[in-house]
Amino acid sequence: xxxxxxxxxxxxxxxxxxxxxxxDPDLPSADIRIGYARCSTLGQExxxxxxxxxxxxxxxxxxxxxxxxxxxxxxxxxxxxxxxAREIKAHAPHCxxxxxxxxxxxxxxxxxxxxxxxxxxxxxxxxxxxxxxPLPGIYDPTGPGKLLFAFFAAMAETERENIRESTLEGLDxxxxxxxxxxxxxxxxxxxxxxxxxxxxxxxxVEQIQPDLFxxxxxxxxxxxxxxxxxxxxxxxxxxxxxxEAAEQAHxxxxxxxxxxxxxxxxxxxxxxxxx
Numbered sequence: 365x366x367x368x369x370x371x372x373x374x375x376x377x378x379x380x381x382x383x384x385x386x387x388d389p390d391l392p393s394a395d396i397r398i399g400y401a402r403c404s405t406l407g408q409e410x411x412x413x414x415x416x417x418x419x420x421x422x423x424x425x426x427x428x429x430x431x432x433x434x435x436x437x438x439x440x441x442x443x444x445x446x447x448x449a450r451e452i453k454a455h456a457p458h459c460x461x462x463x464x465x466x467x468x469x470x471x472x473x474x475x476x477x478x479x480x481x482x483x484x485x486x487x488x489x490x491x492x493x494x495x496x497x498p499l500p501g502i503y504d505p506t507g508p509g510k511l512l513f514a515f516f517a518a519m520a521e522t523e524r525e526n527i528r529e530s531t532l533e534g535l536d537x538x539x540x541x542x543x544x545x546x547x548x549x550x551x552x553x554x555x556x557x558x559x560x561x562x563x564x565x566x567x568x569v570e571q572i573q574p575d576l577f578x579x580x581x582x583x584x585x586x587x588x589x590x591x592x593x594x595x596x597x598x599x600x601x602x603x604x605x606x607x608e609a610a611e612q613a614h615x616x617x618x619x620x621x622x623x624x625x626x627x628x629x630x631x632x633x634x635x636x637x638x639x
Contacts, residue, residue, distance in 0.1 A: 397462045397493070398449040399427035400442060402470045406431050413466040416495055422464060435473060450488050461490050467497035468516060478517040482510075550578055550588050551596035559593060560600070569593050 399422040401413035410429050417427050426448075430441035445463070453461040463485055465471055472478040482503060485492050492503040498516045503509060555576050562572050569590055576593070578586050 395460045395462055396452055396456065397422045397426065397464045398445055398452070399464045400445045400470065401427060401429040401466060402439070402442070403431050404433045413470070416466050417464060420464065420495060446484075449485075449490050453489050457489070462493045462502065463490050464493040464495065466495050468494055468499065469497070472517075475514065475517040479514055482513055550581070550583065550592050552579060555588070556596055556600060559597065569597075 397420070399417035399420075401410050401417060403410055403413075408431065410431070414424075414427060414429060418424060428441040428445035428448075430439060432439050432441075449461050449463050452459075468478065472481055482492055482505065486505040494500055494503070499512060503513055558576070559569065559572055563569070573587055573590050573593060576588055578584055578588055
């Protein structure tokens with residue numbers, strides 16, 4: 365048996381730290397889940413994620429949430445959730461501690477960050493669980509599970525970049541035509557919110573369309589077409605998928621205009637448009 369460093373000839377005996385007791389294999393274990401919910405902007409809602417996590421059996425005091433973009437390096441609630449999961453695992457090593465999110469894109473912004481996070485959780489004996497998306501269930505850090513996770517993380521990064529590029533191209537096209545904004549004004553934000561709310565209550569677009577009226581323009585007072593509503597819903601879904609990608613595209617476009625890399629939008633009369 366090795367001699368402790370504080371022992372030696374002529375030194376008085378002092379009680380040391382007792383060795384940790386071995387874990388009883390018959391000790392009952394349980395799954396302990398820590399939930400994390402995130403959206404990118406203040407205008408988005410977290411209720412759907414929080415409800416899904418709660419229905420999955422996670423107590424509200426073990427669900428951490430925040431409204432912050434993944435472009436921000438330090439996310440306080442995320443760091444607190446990770447710290448809590450590590451502490452619980454340290455105090456209850458016989459339990460399986462599961463870090464649960466609604467879907468993969470709530471965790472990170474690119475494939476490298478997502479893969480590093482998965483490795484970090486595995487290294488600390490924590491399991492990763494996703495409730496929706498391409499890989500629902502508990503992440504398997506070995507073999508095919510790791511390969512699938514890396515594949516879908518790369519796909520998520522590609523999708524984000526595609527959304528950013530298509531938004532930037534749309535802004536450029538609209539500016540060259542003297543227009544500002546993305547979606548046609550026939551579907552206003554208020555109309556879109558009405559459609560989203562009523563669809564959530566079980567109504568179809570065809571049922572909602574007769575109650576909507578265009579507020580301005582040549583078609584003022586008329587009902588928008590069903591196609592226009594579906595188009596607005598599709599664009600809304602795209603922005604909801606990765607809102608930070610659309611935000612970044614708007615920021616990039618503004619920077620290009622400020623630097624003079626893009627021509628100033630002009631009115632039909634040929635004069636520069638005023639803002």
